[in-house]
Amino acid sequence: MFSISTFFLYYVPPHFIVGTIAMNKLNFSVDYEAYEGIEELAANDKSLCLDAVQALNTSWSPYSNFKVGTAVRLAGGEVVLGSNQENLAYPSGLCAERVALFTIGAKYPGAIIESMVITAHTDNFKITTPVTCCGACLQVMAEFERKQGKEIGVLFYCIDGKVLKVQGIKSLLPFVFVEDRLGNTDLTSHRG
Numbered sequence: 652m653f654s655i656s657t658f659f660l661y662y663v664p665p666h667f668i669v670g671t672i673a674m675n676k677l678n679f680s681v682d683y684e685a686y687e688g689i690e691e692l693a694a695n696d697k698s699l700c701l702d703a704v705q706a707l708n709t710s711w712s713p714y715s716n717f718k719v720g721t722a723v724r725l726a727g728g729e730v731v732l733g734s735n736q737e738n739l740a741y742p743s744g745l746c747a748e749r750v751a752l753f754t755i756g757a758k759y760p761g762a763i764i765e766s767m768v769i770t771a772h773t774d775n776f777k778i779t780t781p782v783t784c785c786g787a788c789l790q791v792m793a794e795f796e797r798k799q800g801k802e803i804g805v806l807f808y809c810i811d812g813k814v815l816k817v818q819g820i821k822s823l824l825p826f827v828f829v830e831d832r833l834g835n836t837d838l839t840s841h842r843g
């Protein structure tokens with residue numbers, strides 16, 4: 652005869668049966684180069700770091716007091732600068748990286764980006780490690796890589812300090828949003 656007590660004795664809720672759930676634990680690894688200072692860099696990368704420092708001068712950052720400068724080198728040798736541009740309506744501002752990249756999109760359509768440097772400065776405290784990019788900028792950088800079919804070298808420069816160098820945005824944003832079925836997959840046809 653079935654009884655309530657018998658039911659609870661033999662019933663095992665599904666969420667307790669964990670041994671049958673298939674799960675693979677995976678990981679990403681990132682290759683990057685670390686330099687103690689810009690003196691260790693190749694001449695063109697060192698020069699680009701100094702350009703990024705110059706870009707700090709155009710930062711409009713009265714709210715965060717955190718200046719960010721970017722210098723982007725194109726295959727033709729041109730260097731395009733960008734700096735963070737803040738706004739009283741905070742979300743309306745834009746990071747230095749995207750300011751530079753969208754300038755390139757508008758002014759140098761079809762240009763190939765070789766490398767870019769990001770640096771930062773604030774009077775409020777001493778920055779002791781290289782400042783890296785936000786996720787939104789990484790997604791935009793990934794779009795430029797897709798468009799040009801070539802990886803971008805990214806350097807993070809701590810002024811008077813260390814430099815980190817990464818080749819390719821995938822290393823910085825391994826789960827980058829990609830969906831080739833959206834829009835035209837032949838991005839070359841959209842180059843200016």
Ligand SMILES: [Zn+2]
Nearest residue numbers: 746784785788
């Ligand atoms: Zn950003």
